[in-house]
Structures are given as structure tokens and as C-alpha cells.
Amino acid sequence: xxxxxxxxxxxxxxxxxxxxxxxxxxxxxxxxxxxxxxxxxxxxxxxxxxxxxxxxxxxxxxxxxxxxxxxxxxxxxxxxxxxxxxxxxxxxxxxxxxxxxxxxxxxxxxxxxxxxxxxxxxxxxxxxxxxxxxxxxxxxxxxxxxxxxxxxxxxxxxxxxxxxxxxxxxxxxxxxxxxxxxxxxxxxxxxxxxxxxxxxxxxxxxxxxxxxxxxxxxxxxxxxxxxxxxxxxxxxxxxxxxxxxxxxxxxxxxxxxxxxxxxxxxxxxxxx
Numbered sequence: 620x621x622x623x624x625x626x627x628x629x630x631x632x633x634x635x636x637x638x639x640x641x642x643x644x645x646x647x648x649x650x651x652x653x654x655x656x657x658x659x660x661x662x663x664x665x666x667x668x669x670x671x672x673x674x675x676x677x678x679x680x681x682x683x684x685x686x687x688x689x690x691x692x693x694x695x696x697x698x699x700x701x702x703x704x705x706x707x708x709x710x711x712x713x714x715x716x717x718x719x720x721x722x723x724x725x726x727x728x729x730x731x732x733x734x735x736x737x738x739x740x741x742x743x744x745x746x747x748x749x750x751x752x753x754x755x756x757x758x759x760x761x762x763x764x765x766x767x768x769x770x771x772x773x774x775x776x777x778x779x780x781x782x783x784x785x786x787x788x789x790x791x792x793x794x795x796x797x798x799x800x801x802x803x804x805x806x807x808x809x810x811x812x813x814x815x816x817x818x819x820x821x822x823x824x825x826x827x828x829x830x831x832x833x834x835x836x837x838x839x840x841x842x843x844x845x846x847x848x849x850x851x852x853x854x855x856x857x858x859x860x861x862x863x864x865x866x867x868x869x870x871x872x873x874x875x876x877x878x879x880x881x882x883x884x885x886x887x888x889x890x891x
Contacts (some may be wrong), residue, residue, distance in 0.1 A: 661862035692772035755837030779813030
């Protein structure tokens with residue numbers, strides 16, 4: 620009975636995961652030249668310096684957004700994990716609530732905040748201070764990434780911290796360890812699985828997003844997601860767009876494999 624219950628999932632996976640992936644691979648390895656011919660030209664085209672700059676810029680912004688999310692998210696996860704149980708569910712709900720809003724609307728909201736006539740500049744002008752161009756730059760794009768993907772960092776860390784055995788912390792304090800030692804020797808090592816999950820869950824969408832750089836970056840520069848989008852929607856070059864998608868998937872898989880390996884190594888270590 621269990622075997623038959625899995626058939627719908629298998630069929631769904633074949634139709635909506637395996638078949639599209641195979642089509643992307645086929646498109647990336649072919650092009651129309653008096654018919655459909657096998658070629659590696661789509662991947663060779665990616666060797667041009669202009670595309671290398673796109674990949675480097677995308678990875679750099681994604682790394683910065685991931686690090687910023689970790690710095691902001693870890694303390695938030697600790698706060699949520701240490702709140703008394705009755706209030707914890709409400710606080711988690713309030714933290715997740717913005718995610719229920721459409722991703723595009725959340726990004727548009729930041730345009731009204733950071734724009735030339737946005738809330739920040741209006742407030743600065745009212746105080747007699749100079750205004751700034753806060754939109755259409757790397758800072759605005761990173762801010763949009765951190766805002767949209769921060770819950771993906773907080774929730775895995777919070778889940779690990781909330782399940783942590785508090786007796787270990789109490790034992791360390793009884794042995795004379797201060798708060799800093801307790802954090803370094805107990806809390807941080809035990810939270811590594813959540814940290815690794817959070818880093819992966821933030822980095823993957825950050826490196827492939829196209830809406831945030833399109834809106835908050837003003838389309839003045841191109842990231843990997845924008846490159847793929849343009850090839851499919853504007854240039855109508857599905858073959859090159861598929862090649863870029865394959866490279867992007869490989870980068871994401873490499874990052875996931877590295878994080879998974881590091882997570883296993885940390886899990887096999889000792890606290891002290």
C-alpha cells in the first residue's frame with residue numbers, strides 16, 4: 620500500500636522536476652544551425668569577461684547578504700529561543716508575518732522608503748539635512764536581499780536553539796563558565812547545523828534572484844538571475860539561457876555540498 624501511495628509523488632517529480640531539468644540540459648548543449656545540432660558554444664560563450672564579471676558580482680553580493688543575514692539573524696534567533704514558551708509562538712508569528720505578503724510587494728515597499736521622495740529622504744529634508752540617493756546601487760540590492768531572506772536564516776537557527784538541552788548551559792555555569800565561554804563552547808557549536816542550513820537557504824535565492832536587482836538596482840547592472848531572465852524573455856535565446864542556468868545550478872550544488880560536508884564534520888566533533 621505504501622508503495623502505491625508514492626506513485627503520485629513519483630509522477631509529479633518526473634513531470635515537473637526531471638523533464639524540465641532534462642529540457643534545460645538539452646537546450647544548453649544544442650543550438651539551431653540548419654537544424655538542432657549538438658555544441659558547447661553556449662558554455663564557451665560564458666568564458667567572455669563580461670559574463671565572468673556578472674558571476675563574480677552576483678556571488679559577492681549574495682555572500683555579503685548572507686553574512687549580514689547571519690550577523691542580524693543569530694541574535695534574533697537567540698532572542699526567540701529564550702522567550703518564555705507562552706509568548707514564543709506569537710513572536711515567531713510576528714516575525715514570519717511579512718513573508719505572507721507577496722515578494723514583489725515587499726520589494727516595492729523598499730522603493731517607496733529608499734526613493735528620492737521616499738520616507739527617509741522626506742524625514743531628512745524635514746530636519747534640514749541633505750538627502751541621499753539610496754536606490755539603484757549595491758547597498759539597496761543587499762538591503763533588499765537581507766530583508767526578504769532574513770527569515771530563512773533565523774528560523775533554522777531558532778529551531779536548533781529551541782531544542783537545545785538547557786542542562787548543558789546550566790552545567791557549564793555551575794562549573795564557572797561565564798556567558799561568553801558558554802556561548803563559544805556550548806551554544807555556538809550546537810547551533811552549527813542551523814547556521815549551515817540558514818547560510819544555504821539564504822545564499823541560494825540571493826545568488827539567483829532577479830526581482831530585487833531589477834527593482835532596487837534599477838536595472839543598471841546585471842546579476843545571474845537577470846542574465847537568465849533576459850535570455851528567455853528579451854533575447855529569446857533559450858540555449859544560452861539554459862547554459863547559464865546549468866552553471867548557476869552547479870554553483871548552488873557545490874555550495875550545498877560544501878555546507879553539508881562542513882555540517883557533518885562539525886556534528887562529529889566534540890564540544891570541548
